[in-house]
Amino acid sequence: MSVGIVLVAHVPALADGVRTLAAQMAPDVPIAAAGGTDEGAVGTSFEKILGAVLAVDAGDGVAVLYDLGSAELTAELVLESLGPEQVEWIRLVDAPLVEGALAAAISSAGGADLATVVAAARSALSELAGRTAEGAAAPVEAETGPTLTATAVLRNPAGLHARPASRLAHLVSGFDARLRIGRPGQAGVDAASVLGIVAQGxxxxxxxxxxxxxGEARPALDAVLALVAEGFGEFGGPPPDATAAPAEVVPDGGEPGIIGGVGASPGIAVAPVRHLHRAAPALPPARPGLDPNAERRRLNAALTQIHAALGVRAAAGGPDASIAGAHQAMLDDPALRSGAEAKIDESTPAERAWWQTVQEAAELLAGGDAYAAERAVDVEEVGRAVLAALGVDVRPSIRPDDAAGAVVVAEDLFASDVAALAEAGVAGLALAGGGRTAHAAIIARGLEVPMLVRLGRPLLDVAEGTLVVLDAISGILQVDPPPSVRSSAKERACQLAGERDRARAEAAGSVVHAEGRQVLVAANVGSLAEARAAVAAGADGVGLLRTELLYVDRPALPDEDEQTAELGAILEVLGDRPVVVRTLDVGGDKMLPALDLDPWRNGPLGVRGLRYGLAHPGVLRTQLRAILRAAGEQGAHVWVMAPMVTVAEEARQFRELLADVVAELDRQGTVHAPPAKVGVMLEVPAAALAPQDICAEVDFVSVGSNDLLQYVMAADRANDAVGYLYQPEHPALWRVLDLLVGTARAAGCHVAVCGEIAGDPEAAVRLVRLGVDELSMAPSSLPAVKAALREAYGSVS
Structure with a gap:
């Protein structure tokens, strides 16, 4: 057993977030979050704290950490309600919530008693700094036995971040020895201090x-060196032979007109330069008499809006998903909110208070190592998004459409900039700063936009309109090159394009099963850029067009004409390929700002998907009209599908509403196209285990494997604390799929599967063996899945 930990915070998301982080460090320690009031509002709850204390008390004691003094008062009331024999084993800990929780969790996981866990939490800030109060290096306590020293090179991809630090702390707790770790020549920090290790960067x-x-210095040292050598278990297999990752080599150019950089996304571009400048936002001045409460409410509304929009992007999949999740985590940092609120209390408007706090955080990161510095631009991107929600103009100096066919030059770029510029047809990107691990670079690679980074200040002196050769393979930018160099570069660019086209051509053919039936291998898309990527990757069609992404970043719902135009643009790119358009899938992890959703009422088991649509028929009706109008205007082959269907009555209501919309458009003489087929998503175990009545109402069913798996396993896929239970290979899921597919096919339904398992080549082969007619996945997964299916089942037609 181990000491339990309770985290009390005024905001539910703060308590839950800290619990998730602490649980990653110490998965076996009982940790409970008690955030917000009983209604989920800002405040504290006697009942929540009492329940959390009783839930984690396994006999070794409970440490209760809290964010503010009023939370301490509520926790004290809880203790007063308990008997003296219980109170004896409960401690209220005055410590920083985040750092204290991590220190307490690690200490408890190492088998420490209650007093030691409490002491670890209280000393968290000094451990994080790795210094004493006077600023001197913390002295090493006298120990008996030898003192041994060794050096090693870090080999795991991200160095000593939280997870490796946690493994190290667990390891050293098992030895009768004191270990310190740090850079050579420096005092280092206690190897049992996760926070101190991470803070070194x-x-x-x-x-x-x-x-x-x-006494056990030698075996302890050997164990630590072995852990470093195996990369803290982060390689997912045997560690690489090299003792260190290769450093990025920046060519020095050596010739006039050549600027050396680092290739962040491979490719070659020959095009004129367009500079992107990002001016400082125009902010209102501080003024006496400002109402701090009103400004706090404005800031909180903007933060909530952007947080929800990032949640939608994180849940949507694709290369942007992990980046959106990282940005959401940055937005959750309590230091940003508290810093801004402190400035608001000094009569500073919300816009200025927020931006000053963001700039302070960005400067702090920029002063760190290269990896930390690359995150500074992410903080600024998140900060500008919140400013936009507050009504500040944060647009760059050039619009994406002005950059078509050009090499865009900038100091740095946001990930969102890259997506917009790629959509507009930018030829290449050249940055004075940036890095290969920056989020902008990740997006550029996903969209196949050539990109050079770390070109330095000389890049910014290149005149507007100057022709350049951007070679992101060799890592150089040639300014105003002679005709022979231009010609050679264009030839190489054509060669690379040809190689990509050949690879895509291999994926373009359809797959025919040995029994003679075609297996449709389709793509999941949510934007114009992803639609183009799907076509380029050889998609047979689109098995899931996520319409909710059209609503992201909007404070109000787009009207029918806007939705028709945006859907029409996507359908135009997809041509005559069949497209399954899913109606609005909101709730759960998709909390759109325009709909004012409640995390509890509209949560994973609440009013989400079609449940929301049927409860708000005006929203659903407008969307259905837009889908059918876009299909008619483009002459597209569109199937319409509703998400989150549990019982046949919901499917019947959806089909009737759709028929009513078709009749209405007919009466009005509005150009439209009735859906070729009507279907629903089966994501709920009740629907998957008894689909026959639902199948009688529709033409096809699509299995939402991500949600189905989380419901089968009772493990929220967005909750890291139960991530170990999110197992796509679990027999329970495959038994459900076997029953579902067999029953649906017997009822005459076309059966599709979308989600992560559809994009896994081995799982795809297995799904087709069950009888699945269609698989839908991220565009990047299409070639590998088609190749696996051809090898296992059939040929290209």
Missing amino acids: IRVGAEVEVVATG
Whole structure:
């Protein structure tokens, strides 16, 4: 058993977020979050705190951490309601919530008693700094036995971040020895201090020094060195042979007109330069008499709006998903909110208070190592998004459409900039700063936009309109090159394009099963850029067009004409391919700002998907009209599908509403096209286990494998604490799929599967063996899945 931990916070998301982080460090420690009031509002709850204390008390004691003094008062009331024999094993801990929770969790996981866990939490800030109050290096306590020193090179991809630090702390707790770790020549920090280790920011390829003192110094040191050598288990297999990751080499150019950089996304472009400048936003001045409460409400509304929009992007999949999740985590940082609120209390408008706090955070990151510096631009991107929600104009100096066919030059770029510029047809990107691991670079690689980074200040001196050759393979930018160089570069660019086209051509053919039936291998898309990627990757069609992405970043719902235009643009790109358009899938992890959804009422088991649509028929009706109008205007082959269907009555209501919309458009003489087929998504175990009545109402069913798996396993896929239960290969899921597919096919329904398992080549082969007619996945997964299916079942027609 171990000491339990309770986290009390005024905001539910703060308590839940800290619990998730602490649980990653110490998965076996009982940790409970008690955030917000009983109604989920800002405040504290006697009942929540009492329930959390009783839930984690396994006999070894409970440490209760809290965010503000009023939370302490509520926790004290809880203790007063308990008997003296219970109170004896409960401690209220005055410690920083985030750092204290991590320190307490690690200490508890190491088998420490209640007093030691409490002490670890209280000393969290000094451990994080790795210093004493006077600023001197913390002294090493005297130990008996030898003192041994060794050095090693970090090999795991991200160096000593939280997870490796946690593994190290667990390891050293098992030895009768004191170990310190840090950069050679420096005092280092206690190897049992996760926070102290992470705060050093030691990255891959860096050398670390380990000092061990005590009776078991030798075996402890050997164990630590072995852990470093195996990359803290982060390689997912045997570690690479190299002792360090290769450093990025920046060519020095050497010739006039050549600027050396680092290739972040491969490719070659020959095009004129367009500079992108991002001016400082125009902010209102501080003024006496400002109402701090009103400004706080404005800021909180903007933060909520952007947080919800990022949640939608994170849940949508694709290369942007992990980036949106990272941005959402940055937005959750309590230091940003509290810093801005402190400035608001000094009569500073919300816009200025927020932006000053964001700039302080960005400057702090920019002063760190290269990896931390690359995150500074992410903080600024998140900050500008919130400013936009507050009504500040944060647009760059050039619009994406002005950059078509050009090499865009900038100091740095946001990930959102890259997506917009790629959509407009930019030829290439050249940055004075940036890095290969920056989010902008990740998006550029996903969209196949050539990109050079770390070109330095000389890049910014290149005149507007100057022709350049951007070679993101060799890592150089040639300014105003002679005709022979231009010609050679264009030839190489054509060669690369040809190689990509050949690879795509291999994926373009359809797959025919050995029994003679075609297996449709389709793509999941949510934007114009993803639609183009799907076509380029050889998609047979689109098995899931996520319409909710059209609503992201909007404070109000787009009207029917706007939706028709945006859907029409996507359908035009897809041509005559069949397209399954899913109606609005909101709730759960998709909390759109325009709909004012409640996290509890509209949560994963609440009013979401079609449940929301039927409860708000005006919203659904407008969307259905837009879908059918776009299909008619483009002459597209559209199937319409509703998400989150549980019983046949919901499917019947959806089909009747759709028929009523078709009749209405007929009466009005509005150009439209009735859906070729009507279907629903089966994501709920009740629907998957008894689909026959639902199948009688529709033409096809699509299995939402991501949601179905989380419901089968009772494990929220967005909750890291139960991530180990999210197992696509679990027999329970495959038994449900076997029953579902067999029953649906017997009822005459076309059966599709979308989600992560559809994009896994081995799982795709298995799904087709069950009888699935269609698989839908991220565009990047299409070639590998088609190749696996051809090898296992059939040929290209």
